[in-house]
Amino acid sequence: MSSMPQPRTGVIHDIGYQRYEGPRLGRGYAARSLYVHSVRSSFGLGRSAWAKVLPIGLLGMASIASLILVVINTQLPEPVLDYAGIASTFTYAATVFVAIVAPELVSVDLRTNLLQLYLSRPIRRSDYALAKLAALATATFVLFAVPMLIMFAGMAFSTDDGIAGVFDELGGLCVGLLAAVVHAALLAAIALPLASLSGRRVFASGIIIAVFLLTAPVSAALEAFSYDSAAGHLAGLIDPSRLLAGVDQWLFGVDLRLVNVGGFGAVYGLLTVVLIVAGTACALWRYRKVKS
Amino acid sequence: MPWNTAGQYRRRVPLIETRALQKRYDNAVTALADLTVTIEPGVVGLVGVNGAGKSTLIKLALGLLEPTGGSIRVLDLDPVRDAEKVRARVGYMPEHDCLPPDMIAAEFVTHMARISGLPAAMARDRASETLRHVGLYEERYRRIGGYSTGMKQRVKLAQALVHDPELLLLDEPTNGLDPAGRRAMLDLVHRIGTEFGISVVVCSHLLGEIERICTSLVAIDAGRLLRSATLDSMTQVRDLVVVEVDEDVNKLAAALTATGLDVRRHEDRALLVQADSDAVYDTIRDTVADLDLALHRVERQRHQVADLFRDLPRTEEETRVVNATA
Numbered sequence: 105m106s107s108m109p110q111p112r113t114g115v116i117h118d119i120g121y122q123r124y125e126g127p128r129l130g131r132g133y134a135a136r137s138l139y140v141h142s143v144r145s146s147f148g149l150g151r152s153a154w155a156k157v158l159p160i161g162l163l164g165m166a167s168i169a170s171l172i173l174v175v176i177n178t179q180l181p182e183p184v185l186d187y188a189g190i191a192s193t194f195t196y197a198a199t200v201f202v203a204i205v206a207p208e209l210v211s212v213d214l215r216t217n218l219l220q221l222y223l224s225r226p227i228r229r230s231d232y233a234l235a236k237l238a239a240l241a242t243a244t245f246v247l248f249a250v251p252m253l254i255m256f257a258g259m260a261f262s263t264d265d266g267i268a269g270v271f272d273e274l275g276g277l278c279v280g281l282l283a284a285v286v287h288a289a290l291l292a293a294i295a296l297p298l299a300s301l302s303g304r305r306v307f308a309s310g311i312i313i314a315v316f317l318l319t320a321p322v323s324a325a326l327e328a329f330s331y332d333s334a335a336g337h338l339a340g341l342i343d344p345s346r347l348l349a350g351v352d353q354w355l356f357g358v359d360l361r362l363v364n365v366g367g368f369g370a371v372y373g374l375l376t377v378v379l380i381v382a383g384t385a386c387a388l389w390r391y392r393k394v395k396s
Numbered sequence: 397m398p399w400n401t402a403g404q405y406r407r408r409v410p411l412i413e414t415r416a417l418q419k420r421y422d423n424a425v426t427a428l429a430d431l432t433v434t435i436e437p438g439v440v441g442l443v444g445v446n447g448a449g450k451s452t453l454i455k456l457a458l459g460l461l462e463p464t465g466g467s468i469r470v471l472d473l474d475p476v477r478d479a480e481k482v483r484a485r486v487g488y489m490p491e492h493d494c495l496p497p498d499m500i501a502a503e504f505v506t507h508m509a510r511i512s513g514l515p516a517a518m519a520r521d522r523a524s525e526t527l528r529h530v531g532l533y534e535e536r537y538r539r540i541g542g543y544s545t546g547m548k549q550r551v552k553l554a555q556a557l558v559h560d561p562e563l564l565l566l567d568e569p570t571n572g573l574d575p576a577g578r579r580a581m582l583d584l585v586h587r588i589g590t591e592f593g594i595s596v597v598v599c600s601h602l603l604g605e606i607e608r609i610c611t612s613l614v615a616i617d618a619g620r621l622l623r624s625a626t627l628d629s630m631t632q633v634r635d636l637v638v639v640e641v642d643e644d645v646n647k648l649a650a651a652l653t654a655t656g657l658d659v660r661r662h663e664d665r666a667l668l669v670q671a672d673s674d675a676v677y678d679t680i681r682d683t684v685a686d687l688d689l690a691l692h693r694v695e696r697q698r699h700q701v702a703d704l705f706r707d708l709p710r711t712e713e714e715t716r717v718v719n720a721t722a
Contacts (some may be wrong), residue, residue: 121529124522124560128513131480137510152498152539217494221555224458224488225511226480390533 128288137229138222142239146205147246158204163247170251174258183259185251187280188356191287194248195345199316201247202240202291206299208309209236219394233300233391237384241292248284252277270345279356286355287348290376293383294344300390319343327364337366341375351376409472411435411563411595412457418465419452419619427452429619430466431676435597438611439589442599449489449619450599454565457597458488471562484513487556491567491599491654495548497541501532504540512559519558526558527551529592546577553581557588564588566598570605582609639680640666642690651683668697696709 141150147163148156169191177183185193213219222232256277263269298315299308323343330336340346340363349362353371365372410498412435419428435442444450455461456468459475462564475482496504502523509519527536535543540551547621549569556564565674569585570578589596600606607613608678615622641648645665652659656668657679669680677694684691 122525123593124514124518126518127515128484128559129515130484130513134513137507141507141510150499150503155498212496216496217490217492218496220460220490221488221494221508222511223460224483224490225508226513227482227511229480272611279563 119246126228131226131228131231134140134225134227135235138227138232139235139239139242142234142236144241146239146243155208157242159201162197162201162204163250166194166247166251167327169194170254171258174262177255177259178262184360185360186300187255187276188283188352188358189360190246190252190255190280190348191283192352192358192360192362194251194293195287195348198244198247198287199290199313199345202295203309203312203316205243206240206292206295206312207302208242210296210300211303211305211308213237214300214387215305229391229394230388233387234384237292237296237387239295240296241288244291245284245288249281252280252284263288283352283356283358286351286376289380290344290348290383293380293387297383297386297390300387300394316344320345332364332366334366334368337364337368338371339363341372344379347376347379407449408437409509410469411437411440411471411597413472414452414466415455416466417453417456417463417468419449419456419461420464421618428456428463428618429693430622431616431619432466433616433621433624434634435613435614435624436612437595439596439598439609440584441610441613442597442616443603443606443613444601444616444622446601448601450601450616451567452619453616454488454567454597454599457565458486467563471600484559485562487559487561487564487594489552489556489564489569490565491571495540497539499540500537501540501543501551501554502527503684505551505558508555509558514559522558522560523554526554529557530554531580532661545572546574546580549573549577549581550584553584557594560593564594564596566596568599568601570600572604578605582606637669637671637676637680638662638666638667638693638695638697640694641684641718642692642693644687644689647687648684648689651687653678655679655683659693665692671696 141170145155147159150156172183173190177185210212213222219232223229227235256273259268259273263273265272294315295312298311301311302308323339323341323346326342327336327339330339340350346363349358349360350365350369350372352358353363353365354372412433414431414433417428418426420426431449431453441448442453444596452461456463457470457475459479460703462476470482471485473482499507502520504528506516506519508554509522510516513524524533524536525557527533527550530553532547532550532554535547540548543551549572552567553569566585573581584596585596588594589609589611598606598610603613603615612624612626614624633676635710639648639652640663642665645661645667649659649661652667652669657676660668662668669676671677680694
């Protein structure tokens, strides 16, 4: 840290203990502070260099991928991937991201007993759970949004249709960001309650990765057995990544052949909402029970 | 002690007031059974052996646990119903490690100040100030993980103090410290209680250690109140000096008794002398010199919590021994 210029009086005045007479902002402010702090620490800000490597690295890789997409999209007559498509394809990177970040946000607090210090302050247990959940969702949203913004910047500058082309891209970006919100909310609502089960980061990451990885082959196998039947269309519900791809397909018409929802798009949408609500409820329940 | 008054503390309401307080955990362990005590402003030592219910009482005071019976009020508020208000005015330093190793101390204390409701700029100022008060000013931009145990304890104290609470709850603040570190920590707690004017409830299982910084003591055992009194009344009769000599203990006992001191036999070759004033030390020295005895040690008796369980004065047998030799 750089040292402040010291007044050259040569005397250190100990003014003694000063009582604090200023404002004391309540619970809402405290919860917001925890939220902001948690978003920052998701990317390792305010923490050691090692803590930045994985989250910033993932964000960097996603950004580079998006730059490459800009180049490919501008060279080909039809763009290969639009904004909502980014949401669908980057879901796998985002699952890795939440598996790294969620334990960082909640397991560490359990392990170091820091939770005890939070709970002895004006925030409530539910405030803690919601602030952490919101922080994880926000950080995950950033992971989706940054590549989309890069793509938007690249596409808007290289459009041949003038201002109309820019507005076209802007419309696409808005759709993409909407998809990013859905993806971030679901991934966070699944990962955070899982991470809060263990105080050990490695275990917490393992549980999250396991849920995402183990559901994928089951879902794929089910689909392979019954392709183009109702069961095949519904097979994607089991795997969170394909569930999200299904929602993208239903809402935004993204078809990357990750999943085939057939006429069941609304079921994908409904299950997504149910999972987000259930995940939030689980997180709240978990922190009502946790020992302080 | 000149500061042995509640006047300087901002409030005169009792810090903690319990009535038939009971806490039973789910697994049927009773941590507190029928505890009725009123803790007045000041530096209060909460003593008891490990498992006596000290930490449980602290957690009930913070509203982290709910009582299963009876009532507890903190700063005249209900810690469960008015949890937010109570916690904004109380600082808590837990017994065990609770710090994130990869955060910088100054940032961590600032963050905790904000969680207590201080605006960002004020939080930063007060974090630096508080770290200075606990003696970590130079090292405040280092990561907590690289701190020694003593420094970590100071950070724990700083985060409890940063929002200028009216009441500090310290759970075994000298845990894991070496003798010098213990002394420094206790001096700091003493300063907080006197110069800063913040009431402190400090838990310890070592009475001898905290008696010198406290204005009153509350002793609990097996979840019940054992004793509650100002320090003067509790330790008056306990201010004892151990005098150990090589031989002729009985002769020394007789000589000291003759000077009007209350003397009892202690261990094999030692005596316990009640010391009401510093002059007693002079008397002991002179008497030993007059009798030409080899003096091994003269030291103030260190009390343990266990001493509070014994009835005072000592056993009749000891008294008889002294009387017989007189």
